[in-house]
Amino acid sequence: DTGVSQDPRHKITKRGQNVTFRCDPISEHNRLYWYRQTLGQGPEFLTYFQNEAQLEKSRLLSDRFSAERPKGSFSTLEIQRTEQGDSAMYLCASSTIAGPGTDTQYFGPGTRLTVL
Amino acid sequence: QQQVKQSPQSLIVQKGGISIINCAYENTAFDYFPWYQQFPGKGPALLIAIRPDVSEKKEGRFTISFNKSAKQFSLHIMDSQPGDSATYFCAASRGYQKVTFGIGTKLQVIP
Numbered sequence: 073d074t075g076v077s078q079d080p081r082h083k084i085t086k087r088g089q090n091v092t093f094r095c096d097p098i099s100e101h102n103r104l105y106w107y108r109q110t111l112g113q114g115p116e117f118l119t120y121f122q123n124e125a126q127l128e129k130s131r132l133l134s135d136r137f138s139a140e141r142p143k144g145s146f147s148t149l150e151i152q153r154t155e156q157g158d159s160a161m162y163l164c165a166s167s168t169i170a171g172p173g174t175d176t177q178y179f180g181p182g183t184r185l186t187v188l
Numbered sequence: 189q190q191q192v193k194q195s196p197q198s199l200i201v202q203k204g205g206i207s208i209i210n211c212a213y214e215n216t217a218f219d220y221f222p223w224y225q226q227f228p229g230k231g232p233a234l235l236i237a238i239r240p241d242v243s244e245k246k247e248g249r250f251t252i253s254f255n256k257s258a259k260q261f262s263l264h265i266m267d268s269q270p271g272d273s274a275t276y277f278c279a280a281s282r283g284y285q286k287v288t289f290g291i292g293t294k295l296q297v298i299p
Binding site for chain 2 (some may be wrong): 076103105107112113115116117120128129130163165167169175176177178179180181182186
């Protein structure tokens with residue numbers, strides 16, 4: 073399967089702990105996006121990368137959140153000092169900018185975070 | 189500010205019926221309008237998409253109707269099946285930038 077993969081699929085942590093999620097995009101996709109989805113809502117944009125450059129960050133991305141894509145391939149999303157309000161599904165998507173008709177974002181299965 | 193408004197939030201349709209979900213957008217800079225289908229515990233999967241220079245697009249049982257002047261678009265699912273039971277999101281984006289999603293419609297197709 074050459075789709076977007078995310079690890080772990082589920083994470084339970086205690087309030088105040090740090091967590092890190094990983095996303096592996098579709099091979100050769102140069103854009104990588106992070107979204108957050110809470111129950112009963114649509115995904116909300118957090119940030120995106122083109123290759124290794126982080127091009128946009130949402131206001132939702134507080135100082136406790138940091139994302140990296142060091143070699144332009146996989147990406148990590150770290151949440152420091154987790155709070156109960158961080159409980160959500162964290163989704164990763166990727167796309168290519170190879171020209172017209174290629175701007176579809178393909179989503180991974182998500183990482184379900186529960187903060188106790 | 190909710191840039192993509194979606195209705196209804198839940199929908200129950202009998203097997204074989206037509207499911208209709210409506211969306212409206214505000215930002216006229218949007219140039220790509222995908223629909224995503226999401227099953228519980230899974231990520232959203234692209235179902236069908238349309239660009240504003242086209243008024244209708246059909247793929248199998250799924251049709252998008254697009255009204256650029258009204259800034260509205262809708263998804264029609266013909267001959268709805270129990271396997272179509274899922275949450276559907278309309279969405280919009282500009283170029284290769286972030287996707288803005290609607291709130292979602294939970295569709296239940298009953299036998």
